[in-house]
Amino acid sequence: MLKSSALRFLTVALLSSTAFMPFPAFSAEVKLRLMETTDLHMNMLSYDYYQDKATDQFGLDRAVTLIKKA
Numbered sequence: 001m002l003k004s005s006a007l008r009f010l011t012v013a014l015l016s017s018t019a020f021m022p023f024p025a026f027s028a029e030v031k032l033r034l035m036e037t038t039d040l041h042m043n044m045l046s047y048d049y050y051q052d053k054a055t056d057q058f059g060l061d062r063a064v065t066l067i068k069k070a
Contacts, residue, residue, distance in 0.1 A: 035067065035070065037060075043058045043059050044059065044060045045059050045060070045061050046058065046061055046062055047059065
């Protein structure tokens with residue numbers, strides 16, 4: 001096992017040698033899209049429980065389709 005002074009020396013040597021290494025120039029493009037949803041009023045599924053039938057007007061399960069479309 002290395003003594004703490006030797007370990008400290010190796011750590012400093014490693015960090016200082018990498019600090020001056022030339023890195024190739026590169027450019028990166030990042031695209032970010034922020035999306036949000038409003039209060040769901042507990043409409044988790046596309047189903048209207050008042051009319052007892054399926055609906056395409058609301059429901060959290062529609063979010064996947066809308067996200068893929070966007």
